Amino acid sequence: MAGYTYGTSKRYISLYRKSIEKTIAGVNKNFRQMDFENADVKNEMEEHINNIINYCNQLIYELDSIYLTD
Numbered sequence: 001m002a003g004y005t006y007g008t009s010k011r012y013i014s015l016y017r018k019s020i021e022k023t024i025a026g027v028n029k030n031f032r033q034m035d036f037e038n039a040d041v042k043n044e045m046e047e048h049i050n051n052i053i054n055y056c057n058q059l060i061y062e063l064d065s066i067y068l069t070d
Contacts, residue, residue, distance in 0.1 A: 017063050020056045027052055 031049050036042035 013063050013066055017060055020059050020063075024053055024056050 027049055
């Protein structure tokens, strides 16, 4: 990363990681608070939420890879 010091880039990676973790927690919390009248809708929403969480976990994995090799 041009123009950034080693510590600065590590800090940004750490902040991005924390932000993604908060997103995962928020998605899980909001899903648990939803009142579903239809089980099919709940299952479909749960599938989408799991996709979001999997994507976020992949981002965390990639950030950790950068963090460890930076």
